[in-house]
Amino acid sequence: xxxxxxxxxxxxxxxxxxxxxxxxxxxxxxxxxxxxxxxxxxxxxxxxxxxxxxxxxxxxxxxxxxxxxxxxxxxxxxxxxxxxxxxxxxxxxxxxxxxxxxxxxxxxxxxxxxxxxxxxxxxxxxxxxxxxxxxxxxxxxxxxxxxxxxxxxxxxxxxxxxxxxxxxxxxxxxxxxxxxxxxxxxxxxxxxxxxxxxxxxxxxxxxxxxxxxxxxxxxxxxxxxxxx
Ligand code: SAH
Numbered sequence: 142x143x144x145x146x147x148x149x150x151x152x153x154x155x156x157x158x159x160x161x162x163x164x165x166x167x168x169x170x171x172x173x174x175x176x177x178x179x180x181x182x183x184x185x186x187x188x189x190x191x192x193x194x195x196x197x198x199x200x201x202x203x204x205x206x207x208x209x210x211x212x213x214x215x216x217x218x219x220x221x222x223x224x225x226x227x228x229x230x231x232x233x234x235x236x237x238x239x240x241x242x243x244x245x246x247x248x249x250x251x252x253x254x255x256x257x258x259x260x261x262x263x264x265x266x267x268x269x270x271x272x273x274x275x276x277x278x279x280x281x282x283x284x285x286x287x288x289x290x291x292x293x294x295x296x297x298x299x300x301x302x303x304x305x306x307x308x309x310x311x312x313x314x315x316x317x318x319x320x321x322x323x324x325x326x327x328x329x330x331x332x333x334x335x336x337x338x339x340x341x342x343x344x345x346x347x348x349x350x351x352x353x354x355x356x357x358x359x360x361x362x363x364x365x366x367x368x369x
Pocket of ligand 1: 256
């Protein structure tokens with residue numbers, strides 16, 4: 142079972158979309174478990190202050206290191222991975238999703254305002270992970286993205302494990318186009334090869350489509366693929 146522990150100022154956002162459908166079922170089946178920690182419950186002054194102004198000036202506020210550390214220290218056992226969702230972090234990708242899907246516990250810190258104090262990142266050995274080159278208002282939606290990608294890799298979550306192996310990024314390429322019934326729709330037919338029943342030919346066609354799409358849309362992935 143994977144335990145996802147979320148440190149947030151908005152625990153009511155969770156499980157949100159992750160509580161529905163296959164993921165809700167997987168929650169009920171205890172394939173994964175969700176815990177939310179409300180950072181606000183760990184303030185140490187009577188005004189329950191979670192944020193303060195930044196040293197050196199600037200208009201933004203930061204989550205206080207003492208409060209965040211207190212919330213971590215009261216909830217974590219040692220040696221668990223702690224990730225802070227941050228635009229400055231290492232870019233999240235399928236490989237990291239796979240790596241994290243093998244952990245027992247992942248702790249995700251959702252920032253707000255301008256983020257969190259640098260000292261707590263260092264003092265608690267927190268790894269920063271970004272979901273892309275854009276700035277969100279808070280880490281919650283980023284946590285949803287990461288968990289969505291991770292949970293579907295847990296054994297038993299998706300009906301068809303095979304489908305995971307053939308997806309985009311699995312072999313360093315984007316996925317080939319896919320078709321379902323009806324065979325003719327708005328006068329467009331399905332590529333002949335897919336109706337041929339010739340599995341070797343279908344495999345070749347899919348690979349060449351994957352290659353063409355990747356070359357066209359993602360030169361970065363294409364360069365890597367060609368090297369391997
Ligand atoms: N001042 C920060 C941005 C803060 S955005 C900077 O320039 O780096 C507020 C919060 O949203 C962050 O603390 C982080 O938790 C979350 N966030 C914003 N963009 C994100 C991204 N691309 N990936 C992951 N989390 C992000």
